[in-house]
Amino acid sequence: MKPLLEALDVHFAYGRAGGRPGGHAVLQGIDLQVMPGEVIALLGANGGGKSTLLRLLLGLLQPARGEVWLGGRRYRRWSRPEIARRVAYVPQSQLVPFPYRVRDLVALGCIARRGLYRRLNHDDDNTVSAALERLQIESLAERNFAELSGGQQQLCLIARALAQRAPLIVLDEPITGLDYGNQWRLLGLIGELSREGYTFIKSTHYPEHALSIASRVLLLQQGRILAQGTPQQVITPDTLRRLYGLEVALHPLADGRTALLPDL
Amino acid sequence: MTGAALAGGWPRRWSLSSRGQLGLLCLLLPLGLYLALLVGRYPLAPGQLLAFLLAQAGIGTMAPEQFDLIHTLVWEIRLPRVLAAALIGAALAVSGAAYQAVFINPLVSPGILGVLAGSSFGAALGMVFFSSWLLVQLGSVLGGCAAVAVGLGIGRLFGVQSRMMLVLGGIFSGALFSGLLALVKYLADPYEQLPAIVYWLMGSLGQAGFDDLALYAPWILGSVLILALLGRALDALAMGEDTAATLGVSVARIQLLVILCATLASALTVSLAGMIGWVGLLAPHIARLLIGPLNRLLIPASALLGALFLLAADAVSRTLSSAELPIGVVTELVGLPLFLLVLRNVRRGWGG
Numbered sequence: 001m002k003p004l005l006e007a008l009d010v011h012f013a014y015g016r017a018g019g020r021p022g023g024h025a026v027l028q029g030i031d032l033q034v035m036p037g038e039v040i041a042l043l044g045a046n047g048g049g050k051s052t053l054l055r056l057l058l059g060l061l062q063p064a065r066g067e068v069w070l071g072g073r074r075y076r077r078w079s080r081p082e083i084a085r086r087v088a089y090v091p092q093s094q095l096v097p098f099p100y101r102v103r104d105l106v107a108l109g110c111i112a113r114r115g116l117y118r119r120l121n122h123d124d125d126n127t128v129s130a131a132l133e134r135l136q137i138e139s140l141a142e143r144n145f146a147e148l149s150g151g152q153q154q155l156c157l158i159a160r161a162l163a164q165r166a167p168l169i170v171l172d173e174p175i176t177g178l179d180y181g182n183q184w185r186l187l188g189l190i191g192e193l194s195r196e197g198y199t200f201i202k203s204t205h206y207p208e209h210a211l212s213i214a215s216r217v218l219l220l221q222q223g224r225i226l227a228q229g230t231p232q233q234v235i236t237p238d239t240l241r242r243l244y245g246l247e248v249a250l251h252p253l254a255d256g257r258t259a260l261l262p263d264l
Numbered sequence: 265m266t267g268a269a270l271a272g273g274w275p276r277r278w279s280l281s282s283r284g285q286l287g288l289l290c291l292l293l294p295l296g297l298y299l300a301l302l303v304g305r306y307p308l309a310p311g312q313l314l315a316f317l318l319a320q321a322g323i324g325t326m327a328p329e330q331f332d333l334i335h336t337l338v339w340e341i342r343l344p345r346v347l348a349a350a351l352i353g354a355a356l357a358v359s360g361a362a363y364q365a366v367f368i369n370p371l372v373s374p375g376i377l378g379v380l381a382g383s384s385f386g387a388a389l390g391m392v393f394f395s396s397w398l399l400v401q402l403g404s405v406l407g408g409c410a411a412v413a414v415g416l417g418i419g420r421l422f423g424v425q426s427r428m429m430l431v432l433g434g435i436f437s438g439a440l441f442s443g444l445l446a447l448v449k450y451l452a453d454p455y456e457q458l459p460a461i462v463y464w465l466m467g468s469l470g471q472a473g474f475d476d477l478a479l480y481a482p483w484i485l486g487s488v489l490i491l492a493l494l495g496r497a498l499d500a501l502a503m504g505e506d507t508a509a510t511l512g513v514s515v516a517r518i519q520l521l522v523i524l525c526a527t528l529a530s531a532l533t534v535s536l537a538g539m540i541g542w543v544g545l546l547a548p549h550i551a552r553l554l555i556g557p558l559n560r561l562l563i564p565a566s567a568l569l570g571a572l573f574l575l576a577a578d579a580v581s582r583t584l585s586s587a588e589l590p591i592g593v594v595t596e597l598v599g600l601p602l603f604l605l606v607l608r609n610v611r612r613g614w615g616g
Contacts, residue, residue: 089510096502098364098365098502108503111496116497116500
């Protein structure tokens with residue numbers, strides 16, 4: 001099986017034009033292979049380089065050294081619409097000062113296939129409706145996106161990503177800012193979608209979320225990979241101490257799950 | 265209409281068929297033009313104008329001396345300025361709407377990148393150092409483009425957070441060219457050139473003739489058309505640069521195209537009629553209230569509303585006093601109360 005997305009020895013630094021080495025190094029020697037069907041969680045302290053890595057994986061930044069490959073081709077060789085048909089992005093939040101209807105916002109996902117100028121057709125309408133239905137937010141279709149709650153907005157943004165019909169979805173801290181119930185409902189949804197064939201890369205601040213749904217975890221510390229592997233291999237008291245400077249006890253439960261208890 | 269549509273404050277309005285409302289605005293424009301031709305120092309009755317137009321078209325007949333009188337009044341004096349008002353209103357409104365999408369801010373007006381200050385400087389320079397009207401116009405367009413180039417250049421210089429830097433670049437170039445304008449005013453001959461500059465900066469449609477219109481209309485209408493075709497791209501840009509790029513938009517290229525068209529359109533209005541404020545901020549806002557935020561419809565609706573707004577302002581400027589008021593002064597005074605309405609709406613949960 002070929003990887004959907006692959007980062008090979010990626011380096012990046014801010015402060016110099018084009019992220020060339022010499023500025024403040026943000027990422028060093030990142031290797032990552034994303035295989036179809038995976039749910040990859042990116043963990044790391046604030047400022048550890050998670051967002052920068054996501055931006056590199058989306059082709060929004062160019063690495064200073066190394067290369068990011070999408071579907072066996074270098075990022076810079078793809079056009080934006082070609083990328084959009086392969087990778088969708090769900091930002092952490094979306095501030096829109098204009099009163100877009102949810103349906104119109106989700107329909108922007110159709111740009112990936114329909115382009116900027118051609119009229120949306122019946123097929124696109126169906127795609128949008130299906131995305132809204134899949135997330136069970138048909139009832140919000142006519143509402144003003146800006147007036148929805150954070151949790152509802154997050155669902156709309158995921159629906160937009162589904163409307164893009166890209167097999168790989170990158171989420172930037174999708175859970176942040178959601179209440180406890182919405183957090184776990186969203187994680188359940190990501191799990192379901194991954195079983196339907198979608199591949200996910202998400203950054204997160206919560207090791208317990210990584211444990212519950214990720215198939216692979218990547219720990220980033222000061223721009224380097226601290227560890228990479230299955231959640232059980234990677235999330236240990238030792239790595240959590242090194243990442244967050246916190247003593248965390250891991251308790252295996254009878255049903256096979258693991259509880260994390262920080263020692264305060 | 266569903267229950268959910270009724271529950272929200274805004275959606276109710278644009279589910280009453282945005283296209284229908286756009287069609288209605290299309291019908292209002294000829295009506296507005298017709299009414300604008302009636303008013304002025306010598307008001308005409310609607311029937312008189314109709315009879316004249318029929319005679320002009322060769323369908324009806326009219327007494328020759330009356331025909332000549334109305335011909336001078338309507339065809340030679342009022343029509344060019346009325347058409348100029350509509351054209352300028354449309355251009356400013358569309359540039360405003362486009363800049364608002366690019367800057368993701370409903371309070372942005374066409375002057376954001378310094379184009380108005382630059383155009384004013386260019387025109388003033390033309391008035392002082394070259395007395396040809398054509399050079400004044402050319403200077404104005406070039407000045408506007410130069411100011412935007414400076415704004416963009418400053419923005420690019422610092423890179424990274426580009427939209428924020430563009431705003432700061434615009435503040436910089438606006439200040440620079442306002443300073444240069446002040447310098448030109450200081451250097452101008454205080455008895456003839458200075459009043460001419462000041463008067464012209466207040467905005468006046470009196471200069472516009474058919475030959476100017478023929479020169480400007482293709483460029484302005486072309487820019488409006490391109491921006492309308494970019495409607496979906498503008499919607500994507502309004503989601504932020506990163507999101508727009510991941511949706512499949514070549515952000516830098518589209519942004520540049522939008523800024524070029526919006527800059528050209530607004531620089532041309534300054535060169536045609538001086539500084540006319542508020543239209544570019546207010547017309548898109550009111551259009552958004554009527555037909556919603558989708559730029560594919562919003563751009564044409566803004567154009568029509570901007571045209572109607574300026575037709576009305578011009579009618580006021582010609583009828584309020586026996587001496588004609590500068591139209592820029594009228595839009596300034598009429599615009600302020602409308603701006604309060606805008607602020608009220610922005611405050612009411614436009615994500616602010």
